[in-house]
Each structure stands twice: as structure tokens, then as C-alpha cells.
Amino acid sequence: MQDLVERLQTIQKKLLALQEHLDLAKKQEEITRLESRTEDIHLWDDPAEAQKVMKRLSALRDEVEQWNTLNQRIHDALELAQLDDESIRSELEQESTHLEDTIARLEIQILLGGKYDRGNALLSINAGAGGTDSQDWAAMLQRMYLRWCERRGYQTEILDLTEGEEAGIKSVTIAVNGPYAYGYLKAEKGVHRLVRLSPFDAAHRRHTSFAQVEVLPELEDDDTAIQINPDDLRIDIYRSSSAGGQNVQKNATAVRITHLPTGIVVSCQNERSQMQNRENAMRVLRAKLAELQREAQERQMAELRGEYIKAEWGSQIRSYVLHPYQMVKDHRTDFETGNTQAVLDGEIDGFIEAYLRSSIRSET
Structure with a gap:
């Protein structure tokens, strides 16, 4: 069983290294700080801010709990392996494989630390x-x-x-x-x-x-990163295009939105509701404007470093x-x-x- 003990010890070392990289202690401090804020009777005077606090607290608790549970699983598996009982070898090998797969998946997620990486x-x-x-x-x-x-x-x-x-x-x-x-x-x-x-x-x-x-x-x-002035938009309504047949729209429900300051054009036509198409088009426009903002910042930094290369088709x-x-x-x-x-x-x-x-x- 010594081979399994060494395998689990390697998994444990990798987990500790990942936790150090994440600075879980700092996340626990943030949890404590946010929990104190939730006890403030005036927090819900601003519902939007209160929801943001609760959402962040819930995400941090889930993240820390995930790592604590993984720590416990490795600890329990190591204790069983050190009993040197061959009758549970198969079970421990299976658990070791599951732990390695979980660590590999979490290792990739750690690479995704950007502002929007966790989202849709x-x-x-x-x-x-x-x-x-x-x-x-x-x-x-x-x-x-x-x-x-x-x-x-x-x-x-x-x-x-x-x-x-x-x-x-x-x-x-x-x-x-x-x-x-x-x-x-x-x-x-x-x-x-x-x-x-x-x-x-x-x-x-x-x-x-x-x-x-x-x-x-x-x-x-x-x-609130992107604020859109309604006066900056030109909204056109038209009839959805289709391959033909009974799916052709009789009414004008497709929406095309042009953001006049940037010239960005987005359109949505898949919903039968004009309002739903408009909401979806605005989702895409906000995302495009956020990306434009990010690219401008990256380009500025790259030009300062002398590294900017224009992306070509x-x-x-x-x-x-x-x-x-x-x-x-x-x-x-x-x-x-x-x-x-x-x-x-x-x-x-x-x-x-x-x-x-x-x-x-x-x-x-």
C-alpha cells in the first residue's frame, strides 16, 4: 500500500500548492468581513448593494467549502492507505483517480481569474x-x-x-x-x-x-461598467428572415440596434416577441462595448510596452x-x-x- 500512500501524498502536496496560490486565508478573511456587513441593519437600505454583498458571500463560502471538503477527502484517504489493508486497495485507487481528476479541473479553473471568466x-x-x-x-x-x-x-x-x-x-x-x-x-x-x-x-x-x-x-x-445613453442608439424594426415555409414571420419583430458613437451594429431575430429581441440585442451590445473598452486598454498598455500587433483576418x-x-x-x-x-x-x-x-x- 506504500505506492498508494505516496500517490496520495503527491496529490496532497499539489492541493496545498494550489491553495497557497489562491490564498484561501485571505478569502476566509473576506468571508468574515462580509458576514459582519450582513449583520448591519442598514445594509438593505440599498437593495442592489445588499444583493451584491450576499452574492459575493455565497460564492466565497462555496469556494472555500469546496477546498475544505477536498482537503478532508485526501486526509481520510491517506489515513486508510496507511492502515496497509489490501482489501480496500481497489476502493482507494478509485478515490485517488477521482481526486487527481478533481485537482486537474480545479487547476484549470485557477487559471480563469479574469473579471468575467466565471460568468456566461x-x-x-x-x-x-x-x-x-x-x-x-x-x-x-x-x-x-x-x-x-x-x-x-x-x-x-x-x-x-x-x-x-x-x-x-x-x-x-x-x-x-x-x-x-x-x-x-x-x-x-x-x-x-x-x-x-x-x-x-x-x-x-x-x-x-x-x-x-x-x-x-x-x-x-x-x-455598471458599461452605461448606454438611449440617445446614442438607432433602433430599426424589420421582418425576420427565414429559410421559408411556415416559420416566416408575418409581423416585424426582428430588431437591429446601431450604437452611433462607435458604429457597432447588433441584431436579434430569433424570438417572436419584438421586446425579447430588443432585450437580447441590448445584451449583445453591452458585451461588445465592454470588449471594445477592454481591447482599448490592452492596446494602450501594449503600445506602451512596444508589443502591440494588429490582429488581421x-x-x-x-x-x-x-x-x-x-x-x-x-x-x-x-x-x-x-x-x-x-x-x-x-x-x-x-x-x-x-x-x-x-x-x-x-x-x-
């Missing part, structure tokens, strides 16, 4: 140059991300969808709801390139298609090659796999984790 995301896919092939490629990416979300238990809602003339889609915007949705999906932002024998070419020649993936954090309702982040060989390769991390079908079925965690780890290394 808005994912947009836009077909690039290439006509029907690129529109079909955009639809393939939509399927890939929806499958990935399904695997992780995330809820998805299509806010806006424009179909292609012959096949595929021109663009789609999807709301992805679940813990760390933005933190994970931000790794997918950029140009995705597909190389394959075109099913739309009579000569069956090889084609290269491009699609742009945009990932934005969805701001909370009480987030041609600088793809990942290539998906289906012919003449099978390979998906991320050009930022060199992570690759030959199992292209699995990737297109939503198995992209390896790419996401490689990107997160590399981005952290580049910042340190």
Missing part, C-alpha cells in the same frame, strides 16, 4: 470569404460548440441566426450560460481555417474556408485539415490531434486547456 458568454460565428463552403464551415463550427456546451452541461440559446443561401449559415450568435463559460470559450476567439474536398464543387477540388469566432463576456444586470488561430491528411492544429500553442471527427463533435478541451496554460505562462 456570448459566442458569435461569422462565415468568411469562400461563399457556400465558408457558410457550411460556420455551421460545422456552430455544431461543434453546441456539442461542447452539451458535454459540459451548459445551457445555450440562439439569439440571432442568418442562414446561407444554399447551405450553412452566414452568422449566428449564441448565449452560453454556465460557470466559467466565458473563461473557457475565450480561448476560441479568432479565425478558424478548414481545408477539405468541397462537397459543393462539382470537380470535388480541395477548398480552404475561413470563419471568425467572437467570444464576449455577458455582463450581469447589476454591472488572415492570422488564423487553428487549422482543421480533412484532406489530404487528418489533423487539427492550434497555431498559438502547437497543440494538435489527428482525431478530427472527435474535435468536430465537440472534444476541444485539450485545445482550450493548452491555450489557457500558455497564456498564463506568457503573462508571468
